[in-house]
Amino acid sequence: MRRVFALAAVVAAGLLLESTVLAGLRLAGVRPDVLVLAVVAVAMASGPTSGAAFGFSAGLVADLLFDLPVGVSALVYTAVGFAVGMVRLYVTSPRPLVHLALAGAASLASVWCCGLLLRVFDLSSWEVVARSGPLVALYNLVLTPFVYPLVRTLAERVPTKPVERW
Amino acid sequence: MYERPRRRQLAVLALLLAASIVVITVDFRQRQGGPVDRLQRVAIAVFGPLQQGASAVVRPIGNLVGGVAEIGSLRDENRRLQSEVARLQGQERTYQDVLSENERLRGTLGMAKRCGCRTVGAKVVASSGSNFQLSVTVDVGARQGVRRDMAVVDADGLVGRVTQATADYATVLLITDPTSGVAGTLARGKAPGILKGGGEQLLQFQPLRAGTEVRLGDAVVTQGYQGGVFPAGLPVGVVERVDPAGAASLVPRVAVRPYAALGALDVVAVVLDRPSPPPRERGS
Numbered sequence: 174m175r176r177v178f179a180l181a182a183v184v185a186a187g188l189l190l191e192s193t194v195l196a197g198l199r200l201a202g203v204r205p206d207v208l209v210l211a212v213v214a215v216a217m218a219s220g221p222t223s224g225a226a227f228g229f230s231a232g233l234v235a236d237l238l239f240d241l242p243v244g245v246s247a248l249v250y251t252a253v254g255f256a257v258g259m260v261r262l263y264v265t266s267p268r269p270l271v272h273l274a275l276a277g278a279a280s281l282a283s284v285w286c287c288g289l290l291l292r293v294f295d296l297s298s299w300e301v302v303a304r305s306g307p308l309v310a311l312y313n314l315v316l317t318p319f320v321y322p323l324v325r326t327l328a329e330r331v332p333t334k335p336v337e338r339w
Numbered sequence: 340m341y342e343r344p345r346r347r348q349l350a351v352l353a354l355l356l357a358a359s360i361v362v363i364t365v366d367f368r369q370r371q372g373g374p375v376d377r378l379q380r381v382a383i384a385v386f387g388p389l390q391q392g393a394s395a396v397v398r399p400i401g402n403l404v405g406g407v408a409e410i411g412s413l414r415d416e417n418r419r420l421q422s423e424v425a426r427l428q429g430q431e432r433t434y435q436d437v438l439s440e441n442e443r444l445r446g447t448l449g450m451a452k453r454c455g456c457r458t459v460g461a462k463v464v465a466s467s468g469s470n471f472q473l474s475v476t477v478d479v480g481a482r483q484g485v486r487r488d489m490a491v492v493d494a495d496g497l498v499g500r501v502t503q504a505t506a507d508y509a510t511v512l513l514i515t516d517p518t519s520g521v522a523g524t525l526a527r528g529k530a531p532g533i534l535k536g537g538g539e540q541l542l543q544f545q546p547l548r549a550g551t552e553v554r555l556g557d558a559v560v561t562q563g564y565q566g567g568v569f570p571a572g573l574p575v576g577v578v579e580r581v582d583p584a585g586a587a588s589l590v591p592r593v594a595v596r597p598y599a600a601l602g603a604l605d606v607v608a609v610v611l612d613r614p615s616p617p618p619r620e621r622g623s
Contacts (some may be wrong), residue, residue, distance in 0.1 A: 180397070181366060185386075185389070189389055189390060192386075192390055192465040192466055192476070193390060193393045193394045193397050193398045194393075194468075196465065196467065197466070197603075199602070200408040201513065202538065202539055202540075203470050204470055206470065212520055219394070220348075221348050221352070222347070222351050222352075223349050225351060225352050225355050226351065226355065226450055228355075229358070230591065232359075233362070234382065236470070237375075237378055237379045237382035237383075238379075238380075238382045238383065238386050239467045239469040240379070240467070240472060240474055240502055240510045240512070241471065241472055241474060242363060242366055242367065243362050243363065243366040243375045243378075243379065243471055244359045244360065244361075244362035244363035244364075244366060245359075245363060246469075247355075247358075247359040247362065247463075248356060248359035248360065248363070251355045251356055252356070255348075255352050257537045259434065284470060287470075287471060288471060291471050291558030294367075294597075296471070296517065296518050297517050298537065298538065299472050300537075301471065301537070301538040305470045305471070309470055311591070327392060330552055
């Protein structure tokens with residue numbers, strides 16, 4: 174239960190950040206997406222199942238709050254969480270660059286997949302989709318050193334199963 | 340080159356993906372009044388106060404850094420922004436802030452008076468965190484008479500329309516959102532057209548008639564019609580660029596800069612009156 178509360182607090186903090194501070198820090202029309210960084214961090218700490226479940230929950234709440242077609246972010250974050258959880262076995266290097274590259278790639282994939290789905294529903298344009306991906310990924314790279322270690326440490330310290338005590 | 344998924348992991352993934360697709364389908368089939376719509380209201384009602392509190396704390400920081408970040412893309416407004424940043428640097432939310440807010444409120448009310456509409460004043464408490472949707476949350480809702488599809492203005496012009504209203508908060512879709520469309524008309528010549536958002540700072544004005552003459556600096560205002568959302572005559576923006584009609588298009592491509600300060604909204608007014616709906620046909 175502690176884990177649920179801790180991760181719910183991460184989602185709430187991420188959404189508040191995105192809708193207040195970061196909403197006022199648009200660069201070239203885009204804002205960073207800290208939720209996808211949180212999804213990557215949780216998936217790296219806890220594996221594909223936890224990554225997908227966290228991605229689904231975070232995406233669903235974001236969709237509800239931001240008045241997007243509900244389910245789009247949930248779908249994309251679920252896939253991102255699962256994929257990152259699957260490849261974490263091969264990301265053994267402690268070098269920050271490797272983790273930065275992973276966060277950047279996940280951000281790019283997330284924005285492009287979201288944009289593609291919204292384009293299918295005629296809720297965005299190809300131009301916006303193409304432009305947003307790299308810009309959000311770059312923006313997220315700047316925030317990764319702050320968000321990623323914090324959320325990953327939290328997810329690792331609050332384990333999935335309670336510790337047995339004697 | 341990845342960890343081999345176990346059956347349970349794949350089952351969880353399939354379940355979550357299926358749940359997402361079901362939610363998307365339900366949302367599209369029952370956009371208004373459905374279970375997803377109700378959940379959305381709950382989410383806004385829960386997060387609204389949190390956003391309001393967080394916004395009050397971080398707004399001065401956000402305004403300051405946001406102002407600095409946008410200087411590159413707003414060269415023509417460089418001087419004005421720098422003085423604004425300098426002003427913000429020295430201020431917290433004190434007497435001066437209250438005075439300027441009062442001024443903006445008066446301006447907003449003045450805008451509402453221009454269309455002779457009843458309005459309710461509101462403060463912007465949060466912006467959308469999505470990169471694919473441009474909206475803001477305001478601190479008025481159904482309790483103050485705010486309903487879906489009401490127009491929202493600031494002291495300078497049209498801001499957008501209400502897309503979701505809970506008891507105390509409402510979501511406003513900005514006119515620059517890619518899904519936004521506003522019936523507009525050129526103040527000079529009364530040529531009708533559609534103003535569409537493109538997700539950027541400028542709107543696209545598409546004249547409805549071929550041969551429409553559009554000049555730089557022309558003002559664009561809303562066009563009212565029965566059953567529409569926006570009252571007639573609300574200022575929307577000014578023509579900033581005109582690409583003349585050619586082989587690709589019979590009408591000119593017109594870029595309009597909104598009058599409203601959509602990047603730094605603070606005080607707005609929701610227009611409670613809407614153009615009356617079209618009369619029902621007898622027998623329908």
